Amino acid sequence: MRKYLTKNWKTLALVLGLFVLLPITIPLAQRAWKYLTGASYAPANITVDVSQTNGRVKRVWDGVAQGFEKLPDADFRLNQVASIVKPTGVRYVRIDHVFDGFDVISRGSDGRLAYNWTKLDNIIGDITAMGAKPFIALSYMPTAISKGDILDFPKNWGEWGQVVAATVSRYSRDYKGGIDGVIYEVWNEPDLFGGWKMGGSKNYVTLYATAANAANGVRGTKPFKIGGPATTGFYPAWVTGFYDKLDENVRIDFFSWHRYSSEVDFFVRDARTATEMMQTRIHKPQDLYITEWGINPERGAAYDGRWAAAHYLAVNRALMDSNIDLAFAFEIMDGAPADKGQFHGGWGMLTNPKYGAVAKKPRFKAWEMLAPISGDRLVLSGEGSYVTGVATRDANETIRVLLVNYDETGKHDEVVPYTMIGMLDGVYSVSETYLSGRVVNTSVTVVGGTYTRDISLNASDAVLLTMTRK
Known part of the structure; x- marks a missing residue:
């Protein structure tokens, strides 16, 4: 037997390797057969x-995301597209970069944190002008409290809690008497932006728990929700980490992730897996949000054409039968790269006002088709x-x-x-x-x-x- 193994180890290793790869190769072969034969x-x-x-009707498309598409010579606003978006019936608009993009937080000469809400108030006002409510991704780390850059730890976790509490106070209590139903999401793609993990030295559990406890401690607010983690994809390890490692007294109102794929089934599979995993881990109902999604994570010509628009409709149709509460397509408005023209493959459903009259791309027209779907x-x-x-x-x-x-x-x-x-x-x-x-x-x-x-x-x-x- 030993001689046989010695003589034939390469063949045995090849057979074993093929056996291990079967779960990968069989689906690939099935897809190839599907495309080649139409079987x-x-x-x-x-x-x-x-x-x-x-x-x-479950209107999962009533949320939409917007990236921080700031031009060098102007504050980032959505005021020039608000009247175009409003007829869609959008209920929530998600924004990120709120702490590093809108010059909110600084440190005064007395060493205390100081807040200037002017620029952030402006875009929140643009969102409410659409008839929508803000969905605020609490990101990234303000340089005034960071150990290093905007993706680093805070120097003091208590100050991170102060920043979150001040934001919740501002928009759920003080801004025009408080906005009812604001949703707060702790960070944006923590696994990518900052390399946060469920455990270890850079622990998202600490980042989240500090933020959620601070938000929950604010008094006199209108009702709001807080959750996360808004990872780059749906990762089961983040589900187990989020619910198994957090103290049961830490408030969690929703679980969120992102998904970019041309395959509609991937979106449905994520939703099904999330539902199955959470059923054994939660004691109260939780919302499920896909807080960014599209046909491809990279910019490209597809986003200017009809293929991405058909994908947008097909995904929303599929998610209507899932437990997803809102799916935030990325994004409302294109950026405007200096070396590009009006149609440059940006993620936006609308072109950037920099180029003149805002144009509706096919994905926006698809959104308009969904707008009257109700009842x-x-x-x-x-x-x-x-x-x-x-x-x-x-x-x-x-x-x-x-x-x-x-x-x-x-x-x-x-x-x-x-x-x-x-x-x-x-x-x-x-x-x-x-x-x-x-x-x-x-x-x-x-x-x-x-x-x-x-x-x-x-x-x-x-x-x-x-x-x-x-």
Whole structure:
């Protein structure tokens, strides 16, 4: 036996290595087979039963994130896009860099911390002008209290608590009488920005606990939420660390993470895993937030085109059936790099005002398609591999059906059989608004409670059908 092992160790090692790699290679092979053969493709055949409801619409898209896209010669503001964003019905706008980007904290000649809220107040005012509430990522470390740069420890943990308490006091109590429902998130991508970990010398548990305890100690506030950790992805180790290592008396109102991927299933998998892990660890309901997301973590031409817009709709459709409470697409407005033009592949749904009139990119138009989706959710069946959808009826009995055609290659076209049943007979006005820009307005007569037609969806296209009985 020893001679056999000595003689054949290379072969045995290769076999063992292949066995270990099976969990990785099999999914990759399955995906390759899917793309090469279309073997797993299922066409859509959509049926909407107007007589059957399935709860209320879950508007996970009502949050949106904004990066710190400051120009060198001006304070960072959102005032020039507020009126454009407001009709979407956005409820929360997330901002970060609040301590290092808005010149809030300094140290006075007496050695005490001093606060100047002017610049931060301005952007909070821009957010409320949109009809939204602020979602404030408490980041990064103010240089006035840091041991080094904005990603370092504070010199004194008590001063980090003071800064957080002052911020909560400002926006949940003092600013215009306090804003009801502000959400505070402790740090932004701590695993990347600062190398914080769940344990060790640079322990996020300490960063979070100090902030949460300080916030919870502020008196006279309007209701608010605090949580974290806003990691670069969904990492199970951070779930166990967050809930198993924190003292049970430390306040946690939500768990958050980021996700950038072209695969819709990744977003659903994160939500499912988070739900399963938290069920055994929490004693009260917790919100789940994806506080940044997109098709790619890097800037790129995709963000200027329709593929990313179809992805935006497909992800939001998928997350409606998850336990995600809000998913904050990144971001509202582009930056403006000095060497780039108006459309430069920025993450924004809108172009930067630096280039003149603000332009709506396809992702913003997709957001506008979601804006009227509300009320009762109607039963929709027959979704396919690439074409998915949602159907609703609002308080005015207007029926809306959103269908999106998204695949990772951005090349799939499909003609979708579409049937509505359980309708009241009569004449209906029908409007079809396509992501690609086409608009079709017609009238149809429904007899026998059924309406049928075929809908042609080109690659990365979507349609919002609106039906109103005359």
